[in-house]
Amino acid sequence: MNYILTRNDIPKVLEKWSEAYQVIAPQKYSNFSAFLPYEGKAEQLCLEYPHNTRYPPKALFLPQSEELLKYTKDGQASEPGLDTKPKLIFGMHACDTRAMTLLDTVFDAKDYQDPFWKARREATAIITLGCDEPCKTCFCTTVEGSPFNRQGADIIMTNIGEAFHLEALTPKGEKLCKGLPLATKAKDRKVAKLQEQATISMPKAFETEGLKATLDANFDNNYWEEVQRSCLGCGVCTFLCPTCFCFDIADEAARSKRYRNWDTCMFSVYSKEASGHNPRPSRKERTRQRLMHKYSYWVDQIGKIGCTGCGRCVRYCPVGLDIRAMLREAGTLPVEVTHA
Amino acid sequence: MTDLETKLKAEAKRLLDEHLVDVFIGFRKENAPLHPQPAFFTQSDQLDDFVYNNLCQNNLAKFLTRYPRETRIGMIVRGCENRSVNHLIVERQHPRENIVLIGVPCTGIYDWRKITQRCGEEISSVEITSEKILVTTPKSKFEFEPKELLHVSCARCSQPNPINADLVIGDPVEAKDPARAKRQVETFSGMASKARYEWFTHEAERCIRCYACREACPMCYCAECFVDHGAPRWTESMVSKAGMQTWHIIRAFHQTGRCVDCGACERACPMDIRMTYLTEKLNTDMEIEYQFVCGMDDKTQPPFAAFTMDDKTRFVA
Amino acid sequence: MPDKQTSPYTPIPMHLLRSYPESVDGLLRSVELSFDNPADCKAFYKGYNPGQFCQISIFGKGESAIGIANASWEGDFVRFTVQRMGVVTSALHQMQVSEPLGMRGPLGNGFPLDEWKGKNLIFIGGGSAFSTLYATVKHISGSHLKKDFGRISIIYGTRTSGHVLYKESLKRWHENHEIDLFQTIDNPEPNWPYLVGFVPDTVRAISPNPKNAVAVVCGPPIMTKFTLPILEDLGFKPDAIYTSLEKRMKCGIGKCGRCNIGPKYVCKDGPVFSLAELHTLPNEL
Numbered sequence: 058m059n060y061i062l063t064r065n066d067i068p069k070v071l072e073k074w075s076e077a078y079q080v081i082a083p084q085k086y087s088n089f090s091a092f093l094p095y096e097g098k099a100e101q102l103c104l105e106y107p108h109n110t111r112y113p114p115k116a117l118f119l120p121q122s123e124e125l126l127k128y129t130k131d132g133q134a135s136e137p138g139l140d141t142k143p144k145l146i147f148g149m150h151a152c153d154t155r156a157m158t159l160l161d162t163v164f165d166a167k168d169y170q171d172p173f174w175k176a177r178r179e180a181t182a183i184i185t186l187g188c189d190e191p192c193k194t195c196f197c198t199t200v201e202g203s204p205f206n207r208q209g210a211d212i213i214m215t216n217i218g219e220a221f222h223l224e225a226l227t228p229k230g231e232k233l234c235k236g237l238p239l240a241t242k243a244k245d246r247k248v249a250k251l252q253e254q255a256t257i258s259m260p261k262a263f264e265t266e267g268l269k270a271t272l273d274a275n276f277d278n279n280y281w282e283e284v285q286r287s288c289l290g291c292g293v294c295t296f297l298c299p300t301c302f303c304f305d306i307a308d309e310a311a312r313s314k315r316y317r318n319w320d321t322c323m324f325s326v327y328s329k330e331a332s333g334h335n336p337r338p339s340r341k342e343r344t345r346q347r348l349m350h351k352y353s354y355w356v357d358q359i360g361k362i363g364c365t366g367c368g369r370c371v372r373y374c375p376v377g378l379d380i381r382a383m384l385r386e387a388g389t390l391p392v393e394v395t396h397a
Numbered sequence: 398m399t400d401l402e403t404k405l406k407a408e409a410k411r412l413l414d415e416h417l418v419d420v421f422i423g424f425r426k427e428n429a430p431l432h433p434q435p436a437f438f439t440q441s442d443q444l445d446d447f448v449y450n451n452l453c454q455n456n457l458a459k460f461l462t463r464y465p466r467e468t469r470i471g472m473i474v475r476g477c478e479n480r481s482v483n484h485l486i487v488e489r490q491h492p493r494e495n496i497v498l499i500g501v502p503c504t505g506i507y508d509w510r511k512i513t514q515r516c517g518e519e520i521s522s523v524e525i526t527s528e529k530i531l532v533t534t535p536k537s538k539f540e541f542e543p544k545e546l547l548h549v550s551c552a553r554c555s556q557p558n559p560i561n562a563d564l565v566i567g568d569p570v571e572a573k574d575p576a577r578a579k580r581q582v583e584t585f586s587g588m589a590s591k592a593r594y595e596w597f598t599h600e601a602e603r604c605i606r607c608y609a610c611r612e613a614c615p616m617c618y619c620a621e622c623f624v625d626h627g628a629p630r631w632t633e634s635m636v637s638k639a640g641m642q643t644w645h646i647i648r649a650f651h652q653t654g655r656c657v658d659c660g661a662c663e664r665a666c667p668m669d670i671r672m673t674y675l676t677e678k679l680n681t682d683m684e685i686e687y688q689f690v691c692g693m694d695d696k697t698q699p700p701f702a703a704f705t706m707d708d709k710t711r712f713v714a
Numbered sequence: 715m716p717d718k719q720t721s722p723y724t725p726i727p728m729h730l731l732r733s734y735p736e737s738v739d740g741l742l743r744s745v746e747l748s749f750d751n752p753a754d755c756k757a758f759y760k761g762y763n764p765g766q767f768c769q770i771s772i773f774g775k776g777e778s779a780i781g782i783a784n785a786s787w788e789g790d791f792v793r794f795t796v797q798r799m800g801v802v803t804s805a806l807h808q809m810q811v812s813e814p815l816g817m818r819g820p821l822g823n824g825f826p827l828d829e830w831k832g833k834n835l836i837f838i839g840g841g842s843a844f845s846t847l848y849a850t851v852k853h854i855s856g857s858h859l860k861k862d863f864g865r866i867s868i869i870y871g872t873r874t875s876g877h878v879l880y881k882e883s884l885k886r887w888h889e890n891h892e893i894d895l896f897q898t899i900d901n902p903e904p905n906w907p908y909l910v911g912f913v914p915d916t917v918r919a920i921s922p923n924p925k926n927a928v929a930v931v932c933g934p935p936i937m938t939k940f941t942l943p944i945l946e947d948l949g950f951k952p953d954a955i956y957t958s959l960e961k962r963m964k965c966g967i968g969k970c971g972r973c974n975i976g977p978k979y980v981c982k983d984g985p986v987f988s989l990a991e992l993h994t995l996p997n998e999l
Contacts, residue, residue: 133727
């Protein structure tokens, strides 16, 4: 069912929700915004920004640094407790929400399940805030998403000016909306039109039809040498990306704990072996890995592109590299039948 | 195209057409607003996208260490970049005879973070004239004077003119802060130590260990950075207080006497962390204690890298 | 008191049972680990397939992915032959018997023994990579499984006689009429009774018959690089040639992302791949 949440009601509704959940919402942080625990200061909420937080909310499910186990001197290892505290994310964009469903296929796979990820996912309800004015640097519609995509959301929220329109999508969502005034059919129609307009307003950033085949056929093309020339090999694109999940595991002897930390295929030591051999010795191989992983290997593995078009890598790359331009150019490469 | 861009492009074309360089490093038109991209031209017909303006925020000297010593590199350098190149030559990273420097007296880099702070992060276009900068967003228009947007390193820059470029295009620019009167470091040094540590902690706690600062810096070219060492292990990899603070402090110390205060590190940081106050403090100490300013020529060794018989040895065991 | 293990990142508690040098220069050492809990041992061998590996865990140092070097019938322990390379392997070399450590496994796919039933098996190994081939031969020839397979041939090359692993087992295999064992070293040595020459040249000289046979190549990348074309020349088809790959690994279960070749993870979809399968993957060895 559909409900209305007026701007005036937001503080009291968030307070009510805070009784059962820790509410996390995008709020002012430094010179921009970040997902932070809501502490009753409604004026800190950033629901109007036309763009996203810089640091991605995947950190709420896969913390950048996370304890895997602690150990004693006589080799007894014990696992940390799982984070089962109920949380409610209020205002995550559709690209980020959908990204979590993609990461579910990695961390909640048939063969091995990651208990830390699973516990947080099961304990967290998500109210997705759709984008009524998608940014120019976003491209969710190009990669099988949309500004009002419903995948992974318990409620989808649309900004209608004086209020937000809430569409409950799951039983959890319905429960959250209990007590809110119902939306009228007129409002429903207005919202449907708004959502449609926002979606069709987004131009296609690059052609995805045949893209995987072109990338696969051009693994050895000199294009990869050219495209990486200005790349610094830092971790900004991968760390800010909501679908990147690679991590390193390190023992912190001073803490007697084993941690996992976000890692990136863009760093040179990422795949460097103990013998010194590095299968990806230069930025050429590493940049190729990043693009191929997202737009080819993910497709092999789950049939979906491993990118939700949030645009963070485009906005914050220190040298202005734009993945959309890189893929547009890659898409023009010849597809020759190469000897396997 | 501005007059400067036209002249720079012509010089690039000449150097490439006459095979005087193997690669010419400059900038090309941005894809996403606010970020013109470093560009590596090997033929003059690639110069269609060439741009050069105050939004060109990367220190191009970074790319010098990517090429083998035999590569003849042409590069556009502003004051700080010239000094970075000089110091890289001192550190034997590339021979001077294989570098052609096209100098540009610098009016300062506009800090893209100042623009997004004031205008929001959805920028449609930026128009730069000599008097003002016009920023257009989907909903609004903003007008800035250059001094409002200068990156903090540029606002206090004392070496805007290239020092020993082979050719200089443009008229010399007056240093913004010749008396170094407004240095951030003086504010920082003037604080009580507890307040200084709080400032440092406040900045470092936003760090996400992406190492964009390290990668943007021309002086960070180590094949293996200390953070990647396993044995001995110098610092935690985590986003813990200890890990992040150690990272920032040790990187700053590794820059002592090598940093030209270009500010590329800060501009690369996606979390808007301030860092130049640390390197400025260390550089000022070098100046006061050792009368050394990095990059003023391409011959003088920095005090910590060289040894002479009349060295002060107060702290060397 | 350890919590019930729910996490695939938590190692099985083990202790160091035995540790002995394998090579004269001390770089190669075999370690045998015992299980703290018998139930863990039972579960381990229930799922074990030779060719698999474990992440050996030394708390405070880290983990290292090493191939399992024993057959399930050998006892309630797990053997690994470890080359001293970095932080973890150095610590493992220096460990004293009865010290605690951890182990996660068995991981990976191991050799597809079911697909090899009825075939002659040609194992070609070099250096320390011989360990999983050794485990496989023991697994088959020392158990009822040997009737399921044809003739077993082994070509094993080492730099010198001092680098030969598992000397006692190899002595027995030389005397075993059901196994054809060819050993070779790089350069001649006095009193060396076997072959001299690099492994690829030795394979060419011995010229194994590809008919109804499978060749398994496990060695340093350079050995594999030169051996594969020789096998193809001899008539082995790509789907009858297998190899075991190595990559930098961390999680070992296909979650941390780093050991991929194209869409396949060496830890989970490998480390054993047929040459036919490798041909479908990008060249990123």
